[in-house]
Amino acid sequence: MALQRDSDIIETPIDSVSVYDGSFLKVRRDTVRLPNGHQGTREYIVHPGAVVVIALFDDDYVVMVRQYRYPVQRVIVEFPAGKLDPGETPLACAQRELLEETGYTAGRWTAAGEMHLAVGYSDEIIHIYFATELTAGESSPDEDEFLNVEVMAVERVIEACRDGGITDAKSLSCALWLQNVRDGKWLV
Amino acid sequence: MALQRDSDIIETPIDSVSVYDGSFLKVRRDTVRLPNGHQGTREYIVHPGAVVVIALFDDDYVVMVRQYRYPVQRVIVEFPAGKLDPGETPLACAQRELLEETGYTAGRWTAAGEMHLAVGYSDEIIHIYFATELTAGESSPDEDEFLNVEVMAVERVIEACRDGGITDAKSLSCALWLQNVRDGKWLV
Numbered sequence: 001m002a003l004q005r006d007s008d009i010i011e012t013p014i015d016s017v018s019v020y021d022g023s024f025l026k027v028r029r030d031t032v033r034l035p036n037g038h039q040g041t042r043e044y045i046v047h048p049g050a051v052v053v054i055a056l057f058d059d060d061y062v063v064m065v066r067q068y069r070y071p072v073q074r075v076i077v078e079f080p081a082g083k084l085d086p087g088e089t090p091l092a093c094a095q096r097e098l099l100e101e102t103g104y105t106a107g108r109w110t111a112a113g114e115m116h117l118a119v120g121y122s123d124e125i126i127h128i129y130f131a132t133e134l135t136a137g138e139s140s141p142d143e144d145e146f147l148n149v150e151v152m153a154v155e156r157v158i159e160a161c162r163d164g165g166i167t168d169a170k171s172l173s174c175a176l177w178l179q180n181v182r183d184g185k186w187l188v
Numbered sequence: 189m190a191l192q193r194d195s196d197i198i199e200t201p202i203d204s205v206s207v208y209d210g211s212f213l214k215v216r217r218d219t220v221r222l223p224n225g226h227q228g229t230r231e232y233i234v235h236p237g238a239v240v241v242i243a244l245f246d247d248d249y250v251v252m253v254r255q256y257r258y259p260v261q262r263v264i265v266e267f268p269a270g271k272l273d274p275g276e277t278p279l280a281c282a283q284r285e286l287l288e289e290t291g292y293t294a295g296r297w298t299a300a301g302e303m304h305l306a307v308g309y310s311d312e313i314i315h316i317y318f319a320t321e322l323t324a325g326e327s328s329p330d331e332d333e334f335l336n337v338e339v340m341a342v343e344r345v346i347e348a349c350r351d352g353g354i355t356d357a358k359s360l361s362c363a364l365w366l367q368n369v370r371d372g373k374w375l376v
Contacts (some may be wrong), residue, residue, distance in 0.1 A: 006263045007344065009256045009334040020208040020215055025231040025309055025366070027208055027215060032258060043213040044259035045233075069198045069307035070220060071232035075194045076307050085273060113350065115357045118306045119257035119264050121213055121233065126357070146197040146223045156272045162301065162374050169303045169314070170359035186350050188200060 011042070019043070047124035051094040052081040052170050054112070054178050055104055055131040062154055062178065063102050063134070066148040069168075074171060077150070077160065078171040081126070090127035098131055100140050102149045107133030110188045112181075115173050126170055130188050154182060165179050197223050199230070200262055207231070236314035240269040240280040240358050242300070242366050243319040250342055250366065251322070255335040257356075265338070265348065265349050266359040268313070278315035286319055288328050290337045295321025298376045300369075303361050314358055316365060318376050342370060 011032040020027035034040045055063040062079075068075045082097035084090065092110060098104055098116045104116040113126040141147060152160075160166040180186035199220040208215035214234040222228045243251040248268075257264045268286035273276065279297060286292055300316040340348075348354040349363045361373060370373035 003213055006254060006256075006336070009254070009263065010258050011258050011334075011335060019210065022215075022217060022231045023217060025233075027213060028211075029210060030258070034332060035256075038332075040332045041211055042258040043210045045213075048297060066194060066197070068194075068199050068201050068223075069304070070230040071217070071309060071311045072307055072313070073311075075197065076304065078307070089251065106268070113352060114355055115360055116257070116260050116264065116355045117357045118310065118312070119260055119266070119356050121259060121310075122306065123259045123261075124306070125355075125358055141196050143226045144222060144226075146199075148194070157299075158368075162368065164301060167302055167304045168307050169305045169357040169361050172303055173357050176360055176364040176367070179367070180350065182345075 007184070011035065014039065015056070030178050040104070041152070043121065045122040045124070046173055046180060048086070049084045049090070049121055050081060050124060050126045050186055051084070051090050051097060052079045052126050053094050053098045053099055053128060053129050053131050054174050055102070055106060055134055057151070059182055062151050062156065063098075063104055064150045065101055065147045066150055067145075076168050077166050077179055079174045080166040081151055081170060091129070094127070094129040094131070099137070101147060103137045103139035104131070104134045105137060106131035107135070112177050112188050116169065124177055128174060132166060194244050197248070199223065199228070202227065202334060228299045231309065233310040233312070235271070235310055236274070237278070238269060238312060238314045239272070239278050239285060239305060240314050240362055241286045241319050242266045242267055243286055243294060243318050243322055243364050245322055245339070247370055248342055249339050250345055251292055252338045252340050252345065253289055253335045254338055255333075264356050266353050266356040269358060269363045278310070279317070282315070282317040282319070287325070288330070289335060291325040291327035292319070292322045293325060294319035300365050300376050303358065305358060316362060318369070
């Protein structure tokens, strides 16, 4: 079907119901009007939003975390990240998550871009921050959160994105930012 | 809590139940043994896996799609992508999805990396392919899928990743691959 304008592909909500209200995941199922006039169903996760932090030492080293991610049954190397608490601003969340997960505080925070993590089935948006002028301190992960902090050379992070050492999509997206900012191509 | 080895952060399953079996989303809730010996709960989407295709014309132009993504209520610019059918190989899926969504067939297919899309709540893995030696033809999207094909300059795609025109995490991850392969830094 040949379409040419964005207005020709928009879906509009008709009805929306909560179909799963878990301790962590909230799932809704909406009935929608499709562009061809038919009705369709869209199921998706309702997410509070999140942040991810690129915490840099002098451009050459970056703070990563290693965390067992149960859904994929493996330890994942990723940039520090976490969900917004109710009423929390993205910047406050970024500062809290970096401190809780890694113990670092930063003298300088800069907002970079935003990403939609899983557009097919989640409304999650992740705000990307750069954190510099780092000071080490004590971490305090959530009670059910277990992770190891690893300071990695930026070059090694980029290599790991190529070699399969880093497979987490939000972290690959951060690597795009990190590479371009470090090369002076993108400004933050 | 200071941990140092991956073996100290692994969570092991105790029990698993299906909590939502929708027409599109399948959600499970597992009881797990946490590293501290306590029990915890993990909720996650069970996904069949997917592919995403970087379809290039002579390195300078790439085939993108514009698709209304209901969960985020906006038109998203993304690389062509789709879910594996039962029993389908990732390469066959990539060839099928590129053809269905854009009408293009490719003379050369190369597997690049893999990404885990949403490690916090989905087991989805996305296989990244480069497709070159493209031939145009007729697209045939799924009945409930509406999208516009847009051939974009690679430079414009990279700019859009910086400027907010592209926010889809799988596409930002593909842009990292595209940029590094095009610059001759990564080989595929």
